[in-house]
Amino acid sequence: MPKRTGAQIIWECLVHEGVHTVFGYPGGAILPAYDAMLDYPVRHILVRHEQGATHMADGFARAGGGVGVAIATSGPGATNMVTGIATAMMDSSPIVCITGQVPSKLIGYDAFQETDITGITLPITKHSYLVTRVEDIMPAVKEAFHLAKSGRPGPVLVDVTKDAQQASVEWAWDPRPVQMRGYRPDYPITREDLTRAAALIRGSRRPVILAGQGVIQSGATRELVALAERIDAPIAMTLLGLGGVPASHPLNLGMMGMHGEAWVNHAIQEADLLMAFGMRFDDRVTGNVKTYAPHAKKIHVDIDPSEINKNVRADAAIVGDLRETLVDLLDVLEPADHEQWLAHIDAMKGDAAVRDIQKLPDTGHLYAAHVINDIWRITGGNAVVVTDVGQHQMWEAQYYHHETPRSLLTSGGLGTMGFALPAAIGAKIARPDAEVWAIVGDGGFQMTQAELATAAQEGIKINIAIINNGYLGMVRQWQEFFYERRYAATPLRNPDFVKIAEAHGLEGLRVEKRSQVNDVVERARAADGTVLIDFRVEQEDSVYPMVPAGADLHAMIRRPERTVLAETGADPI
Amino acid sequence: MHHTLVALVEDKPGVLNRVASLFRRRNFNIESLTVGRTAEPGISRMTIVIDSDQASAERVTAYLYKLVNVLQVEDLGTVPAVARDLALVKVAVAGHDRSALLRVVDETRAHIVDTGEQTMTLEITGEPPHVDAVIRRLEPLGIVEMVRTGQVAMRRGDSTLSAAQDS
Ligand SMILES: Cc1ncc(C[n+]2csc(CCOP(=O)(O)OP(=O)(O)O)c2C)c(N)n1
Ligand SMILES: [Mg+2]
Numbered sequence: 001m002p003k004r005t006g007a008q009i010i011w012e013c014l015v016h017e018g019v020h021t022v023f024g025y026p027g028g029a030i031l032p033a034y035d036a037m038l039d040y041p042v043r044h045i046l047v048r049h050e051q052g053a054t055h056m057a058d059g060f061a062r063a064g065g066g067v068g069v070a071i072a073t074s075g076p077g078a079t080n081m082v083t084g085i086a087t088a089m090m091d092s093s094p095i096v097c098i099t100g101q102v103p104s105k106l107i108g109y110d111a112f113q114e115t116d117i118t119g120i121t122l123p124i125t126k127h128s129y130l131v132t133r134v135e136d137i138m139p140a141v142k143e144a145f146h147l148a149k150s151g152r153p154g155p156v157l158v159d160v161t162k163d164a165q166q167a168s169v170e171w172a173w174d175p176r177p178v179q180m181r182g183y184r185p186d187y188p189i190t191r192e193d194l195t196r197a198a199a200l201i202r203g204s205r206r207p208v209i210l211a212g213q214g215v216i217q218s219g220a221t222r223e224l225v226a227l228a229e230r231i232d233a234p235i236a237m238t239l240l241g242l243g244g245v246p247a248s249h250p251l252n253l254g255m256m257g258m259h260g261e262a263w264v265n266h267a268i269q270e271a272d273l274l275m276a277f278g279m280r281f282d283d284r285v286t287g288n289v290k291t292y293a294p295h296a297k298k299i300h301v302d303i304d305p306s307e308i309n310k311n312v313r314a315d316a317a318i319v320g321d322l323r324e325t326l327v328d329l330l331d332v333l334e335p336a337d338h339e340q341w342l343a344h345i346d347a348m349k350g351d352a353a354v355r356d357i358q359k360l361p362d363t364g365h366l367y368a369a370h371v372i373n374d375i376w377r378i379t380g381g382n383a384v385v386v387t388d389v390g391q392h393q394m395w396e397a398q399y400y401h402h403e404t405p406r407s408l409l410t411s412g413g414l415g416t417m418g419f420a421l422p423a424a425i426g427a428k429i430a431r432p433d434a435e436v437w438a439i440v441g442d443g444g445f446q447m448t449q450a451e452l453a454t455a456a457q458e459g460i461k462i463n464i465a466i467i468n469n470g471y472l473g474m475v476r477q478w479q480e481f482f483y484e485r486r487y488a489a490t491p492l493r494n495p496d497f498v499k500i501a502e503a504h505g506l507e508g509l510r511v512e513k514r515s516q517v518n519d520v521v522e523r524a525r526a527a528d529g530t531v532l533i534d535f536r537v538e539q540e541d542s543v544y545p546m547v548p549a550g551a552d553l554h555a556m557i558r559r560p561e562r563t564v565l566a567e568t569g570a571d572p573i
Numbered sequence: 574m575h576h577t578l579v580a581l582v583e584d585k586p587g588v589l590n591r592v593a594s595l596f597r598r599r600n601f602n603i604e605s606l607t608v609g610r611t612a613e614p615g616i617s618r619m620t621i622v623i624d625s626d627q628a629s630a631e632r633v634t635a636y637l638y639k640l641v642n643v644l645q646v647e648d649l650g651t652v653p654a655v656a657r658d659l660a661l662v663k664v665a666v667a668g669h670d671r672s673a674l675l676r677v678v679d680e681t682r683a684h685i686v687d688t689g690e691q692t693m694t695l696e697i698t699g700e701p702p703h704v705d706a707v708i709r710r711l712e713p714l715g716i717v718e719m720v721r722t723g724q725v726a727m728r729r730g731d732s733t734l735s736a737a738q739d740s
Binding site: 118182 | 632
């Protein structure tokens with residue numbers, strides 16, 4: 001067997017795992033690995049902040065369906081990854097983070113750039129490894145990939161001491177599949193559970209399917225649509241589920257929850273059966289759990305047994321892969337017809353339509369909803385859109401209609417501002433042929449703006465739409481609704497974003513009127529390099545409907561009439 | 574209500590930290606936690622006593638299974654089990670009538686394990702309520718130091734909890 005250093009073994013393993021791109025930032029404790037990297041066929045994307053590396057790995061994983069890899073040095077390099085790791089954990093995104101650690105003899109002595117990164121990330125990783133011996137590198141990296149992508153996916157951290165990277169050992173790749181005694185991600189679906197669920201479905205008159213990210217992660221789009229059509233049940237989507245069922249499908253109602261459509265939330269509250277498929281009843285989708293779907297029996301299908309009965313008690317539960325479960329259910333369920341129920345839900349849409357700012361005449365004002373809807377129209381709904389967090393994120397979910405899985409990437413569980421730009425870069429690398437748009441607030445953009453330099457250096461072509469409202473808009477909205485419009489620390493005095501793009505050698509454009517949107521968006525699409533567009537939108541618009549945090553799901557704040565009047569020019573406020 | 578959970582875990586660095594961190598992070602209160610070896614090399618056994626309702630105990634069990642190094646979890650509240658706790662109690666004897674102390678020892682199956690000039694050290698073993706009761710009787714005599722191991726427990730009868738079997 002040939003001799004290999006630990007540093008070489010890291011890259012050998014990555015190459016064997018099919019990795020061709022890593023996102024990282026070097027430093028002392030990871031230097032041996034960086035030196036060895038030059039001899040392996042792996043592209044390294046040099047980020048500007050390690051948080052960027054983790055979000056890029058995350059965007060890469062979400063867009064492409066594989067595992068994203070981020071790499072950093074010990075101490076500050078590792079701690080800079082924390083936000084990205086927590087983001088990936090909350091949204092079950094498979095990433096592997098490799099960090100250098102001080103030499104094993106110095107661990108515990110507060111050595112230069114020593115931090116206990118496995119300790120710090122313990123509650124925000126699916127699992128983690130501290131590797132101090134060269135022989136342990138391969139098992140740790142192999143297990144890390146296995147854990148990251150199997151079962152309920154998630155981030156895994158492998159912390160490798162510098163001496164383990166430097167030491168050598170006789171080494172060969174072990175092609176055997178990973179066996180871990182305490183880790184059994186595959187749950188057999190039992191006939192008994194299926195029978196109970198099927199009986200509830202047969203007995204239902206007002207069913208609603210709740211489709212989450214599990215649909216995307218298990219690749220269950222086709223089966224879910226087939227089931228919905230078979231039993232004639234409407235589908236409500238979580239934020240992370242969007243794209244899992246084509247938005248244009250007649251049974252797809254749209255998004256549920258805090259900023260879900262009114263008819264969707266009402267349908268849930270009136271339902272007699274909820275079929276939760278790969279979703280976890282997050283508080284942002286249930287509102288007050290005590291009054292949530294009070295008439296409904298609940299069927300919960302999830303790959304993670306600890307989600308069952310966590311937030312909402314299930315009347316029937318199936319733990320296992322969603323796609324397989326749906327195949328099994330399709331085997332036993334006969335066609336049903338819920339015409340009246342569907343007509344009832346449809347009738348509720350009329351009320352929403354009159355309030356939809358999309359339907360109002362163009363007054364020359366530029367609204368975020370218009371911008372996003374125009375981007376949807378111009379891109380034919382075929383772009384991969386990566387959002388940041390805030391109002392623009394919710395408008396994206398409402399006004400960009402996603403037809404395919406993995407076409408919307410957004411930080412749902414953690415709500416991490418700064419996600420969009422780096423995740424979009426990662427997404428573009430995973431899917432070089434896709435048209436990638438980052439839709440980002442003026443606040444959040446500035447959190448990871450440094451990654452513009454990464455895009456420029458690496459020659460990565462994405463389009464960036466800054467929805468510039470001059471505010472930390474979502475927080476401003478809460479202040480408007482719940483804190484008497486006292487705008488504490490939410491107005492932003494922003495830099496000139498066009499000049500910032502230009503300073504990076506990138507094209508920057510500005511849009512102030514709706515009539516300009518089309519041409520500028522087309523120009524960005526046609527350009528070879530990354531283009532940033534500064535959309536100057538209405539400053540004090542709000543996202544409607546809104547279920548205040550902890551309120552009943554049906555108690556939505558609706559777009560007020562007076563704003564409607566303002567839109568039509570009748571009442572200028 | 575008290576729940577006694579038994580977990581078989583791989584004996585790897587940081588496992589105790591992972592388990593303890595889980596209880597802290599999910600906001601459960603640990604009453605006692607003991608760890609020790611089992612008959613199988615590489616496998617440790619934890620006994621964790623928590624004060625929670627049945628639903629919470631089920632959630633803890635599910636969360637424990639999420640830890641990669643946890644092999645088996647059982648709630649011994651749901652099956653017949655034997656439970657033991659051990660306490661060492663140092664009681665002041667100087668200036669006292671020792672007969673009161675010796676009577677407690679006599680009546681409670683406590684053992685005198687050490688005798689000093691000012692103190693006597695007792696070992697009390699038994700079901701946790703028994704240990705509690707003995708300690709209550711010793712309190713008026715003057716306890717100067719005490720340590721308890723926390724509960725360990727095992728199913729009654731021939732059935733066993735082993736790392737090899739499936740959940
Ligand atoms: C890292 C981080 N800090 C703070 C917040 C709280 N927060 C949620 S939305 C928001 C405002 C976002 O402002 P902006 O990026 O301009 O987007 P907008 O809401 O205006 O569309 C803030 C501060 C967060 N989600 N993430
Ligand atoms: Mg803003």
